[in-house]
Amino acid sequence: MIWGAVVVGSLCCYGLKLAGLSVPRRILENPRVERMAALLPVALIAALVVIQGFTTGHEIVIDARAAGLAAAVVAIRLRAPFLVTVAVAALVTALLRLVT
Amino acid sequence: MDEPRAPDEPLARRSVTRNALGIGLASGAYALSFGALSVAAGLSVLQTCVLSLVMFTGASQFALIGVVGAGGNPFSGAATAILLGLRNGLYGLRMSPILRVRGLRRLGAAQWVIDETTAMAITQPTEPLSRLAFYSTGLALYVLWNLGTLIGALAGQAISNPADLGLDAAVPAAFLALLAPRMEGREQWVVAITAAAVALVSVPFVPQGVPVLLAAAVGVAFGLRPGGGTVTAEPSLREPA
Numbered sequence: 001m002i003w004g005a006v007v008v009g010s011l012c013c014y015g016l017k018l019a020g021l022s023v024p025r026r027i028l029e030n031p032r033v034e035r036m037a038a039l040l041p042v043a044l045i046a047a048l049v050v051i052q053g054f055t056t057g058h059e060i061v062i063d064a065r066a067a068g069l070a071a072a073v074v075a076i077r078l079r080a081p082f083l084v085t086v087a088v089a090a091l092v093t094a095l096l097r098l099v100t
Numbered sequence: 101m102d103e104p105r106a107p108d109e110p111l112a113r114r115s116v117t118r119n120a121l122g123i124g125l126a127s128g129a130y131a132l133s134f135g136a137l138s139v140a141a142g143l144s145v146l147q148t149c150v151l152s153l154v155m156f157t158g159a160s161q162f163a164l165i166g167v168v169g170a171g172g173n174p175f176s177g178a179a180t181a182i183l184l185g186l187r188n189g190l191y192g193l194r195m196s197p198i199l200r201v202r203g204l205r206r207l208g209a210a211q212w213v214i215d216e217t218t219a220m221a222i223t224q225p226t227e228p229l230s231r232l233a234f235y236s237t238g239l240a241l242y243v244l245w246n247l248g249t250l251i252g253a254l255a256g257q258a259i260s261n262p263a264d265l266g267l268d269a270a271v272p273a274a275f276l277a278l279l280a281p282r283m284e285g286r287e288q289w290v291v292a293i294t295a296a297a298v299a300l301v302s303v304p305f306v307p308q309g310v311p312v313l314l315a316a317a318v319g320v321a322f323g324l325r326p327g328g329g330t331v332t333a334e335p336s337l338r339e340p341a
Contacts, residue, residue, distance in 0.1 A: 005168070008175070013155045019189050035322075036322075040323065042319060043294075043318045046291075047298070047299035049296065050296040052271050052272040072273035072276050076276065076280045085273060
């Protein structure tokens with residue numbers, strides 16, 4: 001049962017990636033599709049930030065991760081390198097959990 | 101992101117590969133927890149490694165083991181993983197004109213079309229840098245994600261609580277850092293805020309994985325909206341965050 005889910009899920013996920021790369025290029029020459037392709041990552045990444053930062057399962061949760069993300073925003077505003085930004089978020093979150 | 105603005109090629113390439121390694125290391129650390137959590141959820145070490153090798157898209161993998169761990173039907177876990185994986189297909193649409201790969205090369209490159217590689221690639225000022233960003237991030241991620249998964253799975257309970265290390269905040273922070281350089285105009289802000297709000301508000305009411313797809317629909321709707329302003333798909337004018 002678990003093997004079936006692992007294999008089917010994995011192959012479908014790979015198939016979706018391949019399908020995306022295999023769509024004819026001329027579809028992208030439509031300016032609306034081009035706009036969509038530019039805005040789509042903005043929408044998805046913004047959603048991933050809040051889903052992974054502010055939810056647990058089906059609940060909206062404000063916990064130590066929020067402080068970590070706030071620290072990350074500060075780091076980004078200060079033009080910190082990517083790795084520093086990520087490390088600062090993890091560090092602030094871990095420290096906050098340590099003292100609470 | 102700290103890529104230089106000037107067309108200083110060697111410097112820009114070094115910056116790209118350094119960031120790629122950084123993303124790989126951050127994800128590798130997170131993969132440790134995936135491996136451990138997956139085994140804790142009831143999957144075998146081999147099943148865990150197959151997920152990282154073949155599925156290779158973190159959110160989907162976490163979704164699948166999350167459902168299995170909660171005692172749900174593994175196939176509904178797989179369905180959630182596939183729904184989440186839909187966005188990689190959309191990323192592929194975006195990456196296809198940059199990568200321009202065919203045959204076996206496409207079969208290989210497709211496996212690396214995920215959040216991190218796409219975000220890294222489309223935030224570069226030139227196509228060669230985009231390709232370098234895609235392949236270097238893909239390589240670093242694939243190697244370190246799978247290595248981390250194996251070690252995490254073997255270690256089992258040793259790293260059973262990644263939250264102690266703040267790793268659960270590191271991942272959204274990474275997404276935040278990848279989002280920042282794209283926030284160059286009013287429309288991007290409107291799309292980002294709308295998408296985030298839609299995703300967050302829908303979380304209590306829809307299956308896991310669906311909020312991200314609803315957010316994707318927001319992006320699509322804004323993109324297809326008639327009379328919308330000009331948004332360059334080529335990130336040639338983007339400035340570092």
